[in-house]
Amino acid sequence: MTFRWYGPQDEIPLRYIRQIPGVRGVVSALYDVAVGDVWPKPRLAALADTIDAAGLVLSVVESIPVHEDIKLGRPTRDRLIDRYAESVRHMGELGIPVLCYNFMPIFDWTRTDLAMPQPDGSTALSYDDAALSRIDLSHGTGNLPGWATAYDAASLQALRAAYQDVTEERLWEHLAYFLERVVPVAESAGVKMAIHPDDPPWPIFGLPRIITNGAAFDRLTRFVDSPANGVTFCSGSLGANPSNDLPAIVRQLGGRGRIHFAHCRNVKVTGPRSFTEAPHPSALGDVDMHAVLSALHETGFRGPMRPDHGRMIWGETGRPGYGLYDRALGATYLQGLWEGISRERGS
Ligand SMILES: [Mn+2]
DSSP states (O other), X not given: OEEEOOXXXXXXXXXXXXXXXXXXXXXXXXXXXXXXXOOOHHHHHHHHHHHHHTTOXXXXXXXXXXXXXXXXXXXXXXXXXXXXXXXXXXXXXXXXXXXEEOOOSSOOSOOSEEEEEOTTSOEEEEEEHHHHHTOOOBTBSTTSTTOTTTOBHHHHHHHHHHGGGOOHHHHHHXXXXXXXXXXXXXXXXXXEEEEOOOSSSSOBTTBOOXXXXXXXXXXXXXXXXXXXXXXXXXXXXXXXXXXXXXXXXXXXXXXXXXXXXXXXXXXXXXXXXXXXXXXXXXXXXXXXXXXXXXXXXXXXXXXXXXXXXXXXXXXXXXXXXXXXXHHHHHHHHHHHHHXXXXXXXXX
């Protein structure tokens, strides 16, 4: 069981993470390296040492961001891909086994409300496509929850204009180009690449999104047919679309040994392209967590898992989705479920 930590700037100290029952792995990154720069090996080693000193282990890097020029297929991409591969090589040399990354144009995970009040008094992240369509991006990302300072008006406009010609198929080509060059490096470095599905799993702001379902996972893993070319199974991202059969996706990808990391969280689908993040237990959302973990167990998954996001409970304040308490509850719930499944299956 692992837990995401935003580095020394995180309000949650590693010594607290160490006290969550059964959590031994940390998921982290170098958050102050400019996108497109090589991650210096000494900096990555220092991060791993800090985590090690707390009695934990850096088991996943999430994420090394992919530069927009790579996603856009611009001529500068070759140099950027070389640098990306160099960072992956550094991971391998330090024995960090899994890299979670994504290939979403401009926007990473996106929500329309970062603190939607819930009936129990907690707050949760939520998304509503109709609310998203009302967000005015003409002045930059100031009106988009969680993205306030990311892009000013001019840079966002230029970037969105650049994506006008990038159809889904072209984005797939750019992803294939990237993987053909990075996966062989990852394979020889002993690093498993694990793409995170797009969140939410549909196009937003007119930008293409392609990693949205099991068929996309399958296509991606066949571009470069290497065990190093795998996926992060995120039950919350994929579960936002009720047509995704989560246990079937686990069996399909896990059966081929391509699930290298699992994000397990629950969502309540509240309408078409609308959802609220729910507490982890199956009964409280639309993800059948028992079925998901059973499928993971059955296909031999023994890699790192994390509770992904949590609600804000017990008056906690902090980074939306990344408080301590609800994620800690998620981690213990998931371990209880896993223990039950393991014992029933006699392994
Ligand atoms: Mn996730």
